Amino acid sequence: MSIPEPDEMTQVYWDATRERRLLLQHCDACGHTQHPPRTLCTYCGETDALSHREAAGTGVVDACTVVMRSPSPDHEAPYVVARVRLPEGVVLISNVETDEPHAIAIGDAVRLAWRPLDDGRALPVFHPDHQEN
Amino acid sequence: MTVAIVGAAECDLGVTGLSVLGLQTQAVTRALADAGLSLRDVDGIATTGVARFSATSLAEHLGLQPAWTDSTFAGGSAFEMFVARAAQAIDAGQCHTVVISFASNQRSARSRSLGGAYEPHTPEAQLEQPYGPLYPASHYAMAAGQYLHKYAATREDLAEVAIAAREWALLNPAAFRHGAGPLTVDDVLNAPMISTPLTAADCCLVTDGGGAVVLTSLERARDLPKPPITVLGYGESTTNSSMSAVDDLTVTGAVASGAAAFARAGLTPADVDVAQVYDSFTITVLLTLEALGFCGPGEAGGVVRDRTLPLNTSGGGLSYCHPGQYGVLLLVEAVRQLRGECGARQVSGAEVALAHGTGGILSTHATVLLGVDR
Numbered sequence A: 001m002s003i004p005e006p007d008e009m010t011q012v013y014w015d016a017t018r019e020r021r022l023l024l025q026h027c028d029a030c031g032h033t034q035h036p037p038r039t040l041c042t043y044c045g046e047t048d049a050l051s052h053r054e055a056a057g058t059g060v061v062d063a064c065t066v067v068m069r070s071p072s073p074d075h076e077a078p079y080v081v082a083r084v085r086l087p088e089g090v091v092l093i094s095n096v097e098t099d100e101p102h103a104i105a106i107g108d109a110v111r112l113a114w115r116p117l118d119d120g121r122a123l124p125v126f127h128p129d130h131q132e133n
Numbered sequence B: 001m002t003v004a005i006v007g008a009a010e011c012d013l014g015v016t017g018l019s020v021l022g023l024q025t026q027a028v029t030r031a032l033a034d035a036g037l038s039l040r041d042v043d044g045i046a047t048t049g050v051a052r053f054s055a056t057s058l059a060e061h062l063g064l065q066p067a068w069t070d071s072t073f074a075g076g077s078a079f080e081m082f083v084a085r086a087a088q089a090i091d092a093g094q095c096h097t098v099v100i101s102f103a104s105n106q107r108s109a110r111s112r113s114l115g116g117a118y119e120p121h122t123p124e125a126q127l128e129q130p131y132g133p134l135y136p137a138s139h140y141a142m143a144a145g146q147y148l149h150k151y152a153a154t155r156e157d158l159a160e161v162a163i164a165a166r167e168w169a170l171l172n173p174a175a176f177r178h179g180a181g182p183l184t185v186d187d188v189l190n191a192p193m194i195s196t197p198l199t200a201a202d203c204c205l206v207t208d209g210g211g212a213v214v215l216t217s218l219e220r221a222r223d224l225p226k227p228p229i230t231v232l233g234y235g236e237s238t239t240n241s242s243m244s245a246v247d248d249l250t251v252t253g254a255v256a257s258g259a260a261a262f263a264r265a266g267l268t269p270a271d272v273d274v275a276q277v278y279d280s281f282t283i284t285v286l287l288t289l290e291a292l293g294f295c296g297p298g299e300a301g302g303v304v305r306d307r308t309l310p311l312n313t314s315g316g317g318l319s320y321c322h323p324g325q326y327g328v329l330l331l332v333e334a335v336r337q338l339r340g341e342c343g344a345r346q347v348s349g350a351e352v353a354l355a356h357g358t359g360g361i362l363s364t365h366a367t368v369l370l371g372v373d374r
């Protein structure tokens, strides 16, 4: 799989994936957390107070779908595409990796995992968090 | 409001083997003929999906140097947005006769792909495409999942939207599925699953096609051969580019676009005699009917099942024609219903019509209210 090269906004995010750390952008002026990373805070407009903080690594399925026809050779159907809501207050698009894709449902607890990429980066994905079930 | 639609037409639909500009020319010339006008009368062009410079390309192809153009790219909702901008341009005197058009040969050209067309420089290409969502289907699928979960609705509720659309298509000789016979719940539920809970029958057609409408001042419209259809109101809302931005997928920008359009027109949903609501997917219709205020949250399944609101009377994107950006054909059908030209599928006495376009992944929403000239 080839993912576009980072730009100045996403460099920190992607670099951290090499250490398997999921970073979310934080506004030190107003406390807002946002994703994707940008060059301004969408809540207060501040451009000079943005930092990154590591996500706790937990989440809840906000919406999900089992893709039954893959759009590319990079993905083998069936697989789960989900909106994962993080306790930090943002929603990410990701995969929930599981042998039982049709069992994944809204409200399920999920935990951060990593899918390595050929260039040393990694994709943050999620696994069902059975400990909380 | 002083602007009216005076001409409306489709280009060839279905599988045409024709070029985009060839189909565009059909749409424009047929709509002008319908209006009793000629190319020389046109000084405004609004279109999209032709090329990077869409209106520019079409203007040159038609041999025109218009005083006003609009090439806003907003998926299927662009055409309802164009009505607003054209009405404002005509009101302001920047131009006098605007053609809004669209055409696609996507079925003949096999140009549609499941994964969509992510542009590598966008945030979504880095942060969403790597997970393999179908674009746009997986976003609508997630919205449908949220809807079913939130309201304890069922896949049968979604299927009913496609079944109702097919009933209208059986009455419309121009519909792609005109000869296909009625659709059943089992047909929809047992169709190949694309992105759960949506099957192929929950998804719109992929066809060639398009159309055009012609707008001018109401004063001038009253001298033209067809009864003028007045622009009563319009509104729009742009909410998201990515699949992760919107907090609740079951509440769309149609709430804002509809409220603006009804306020501008001084009307309510109860005044609408016939509605043309974008049906890229079955879920799109349920979400939009609720957002526009035709019923309360979670109640749209009942509205569709009861057939109380004449809805998508052409057969819709699900059974009539879906050329990728379907919004212009919502306007064409709304105009024909208000003129009483719809034959077997005519809604008797229709005086107010709604056309609502939805673009992208529930990204852009535009509502237009049209009425007979009184």
Ligand SMILES: [Zn+2]
Pocket (backbone or CB within 6 Å): A027, A028, A029, A030, A031, A032, A041, A042, A043, A044, A045, A046
């Ligand atoms: Zn801030």
